[in-house]
Amino acid sequence: MSAAFTPALPDERLAAGAARLATRHAGRFSAETVQGLLTDSYRRLAETASVTTHLVVLAERFTAERLDALAHVQGAPGxxxxxxxxxxxxxxxxxxxxxxxxxxxxxxxxxxxxxxxxxxxxxxxxxxxxxxxxxxxxxxxxxxxxxxxxxxxxxxxxxxxxxxxxxxxxxxxxxxxxxxxxxxxxxxxxxxxxxxxxxxxxxxxxxxxxx
The missing domain is CATH 3.40.50.2300 (Response regulator)
Structure with a gap:
């Protein structure tokens, strides 16, 4: 089963990262959108990462890049x-x-x-x-x-x-x-x-x- 290879989602630490990103993008993306993208980023990285110690931190950085790109696609001032x-x-x-x-x-x-x-x-x-x-x-x-x-x-x-x-x-x-x-x-x-x-x-x- 995939659960044997993918670390369980660390809800508390992901929630803290989602809160930081949501604050940064307040008025642009909903908290639900940010949370969903962060969870998706974590899962994508967990599928291939050889070391998962810093996976939450990397997922937040990856999500920040994706949110910036998404804002650009949607025509937000940049x-x-x-x-x-x-x-x-x-x-x-x-x-x-x-x-x-x-x-x-x-x-x-x-x-x-x-x-x-x-x-x-x-x-x-x-x-x-x-x-x-x-x-x-x-x-x-x-x-x-x-x-x-x-x-x-x-x-x-x-x-x-x-x-x-x-x-x-x-x-x-x-x-x-x-x-x-x-x-x-x-x-x-x-x-x-x-x-x-x-x-x-x-x-x-x-x-x-x-x-």
Whole structure:
């Protein structure tokens, strides 16, 4: 039974997170909507996470990102920044590299997110190391499943080895970056993959509005 593999919902801690998120989005989303999305986020992460110790905290962060995307889709006033979404199969390597590098290079010019069509249990070991070497912040990164509202909120969706698994939303700009998979690769190869992605990030930023 699935209950043997999925941790029971920690109601008290989820309720506290839902209250914080509901307060942040007061007048935009009902408490019931926030609670439902948080519970869904927790269950999605619990299905694949290898370590569940901090799952409640991660579920709240994942829900915050989903609520921000949903607000954008519904036309709520926002920052007006271009929104870039990186998608790979497991959100454990390439898309995490790309999101952290773009966040680092963009200087606040874009809103960045990443997801996996089949989110993995954790970030691949060398990813944090090569990002730290490049001066990018990888703290707190964790694989997130791809959700509809995050795709719909994106202005640019960049796929990286996930084939046709990413849903296509009309009006979005789609790019495919044929980047090697760092899964199980030695550190020197992962550094080369990082540098390949970084060059693509440079080209992407050159084509974005300056403000």
């Amino acid at each position: 920052s007006g920044l271009a929104r870039v979404l990186f998608v790979c199969s497991h959100n454990a390597g390439r898309s995490q590299l790309a999101a952290a590098l773009l966040q680092h290079r963009a200087g606040g010019r874009v809103t960045v997110s990443s997801a996996g069509t089949h989110a993995g249990p954790g970030i691949e070991p060398h990813i944090v190391q090569v990002l730290t070497e490049a001066g990018a912040d990888a703290a707190g990164a964790f694989p997130k499943p791809l959700t509809d509202e995050v795709v719909r909120a994106a202005d640019i969706v960049i796929t990286m080895g996930c084939g046709d698994a990413c849903p296509v939303v009309p009006g979005r700009r789609y790019l495919d970056w044929p980047v090697a998979d760092p899964d199980g690769a030695p550190i020197a190869v992962v550094r080369a993959i990082r540098d390949d992605i970084d060059r693509r990030i440079t080209d992407l930023l050159a084509g974005l509005p300056s403000t």
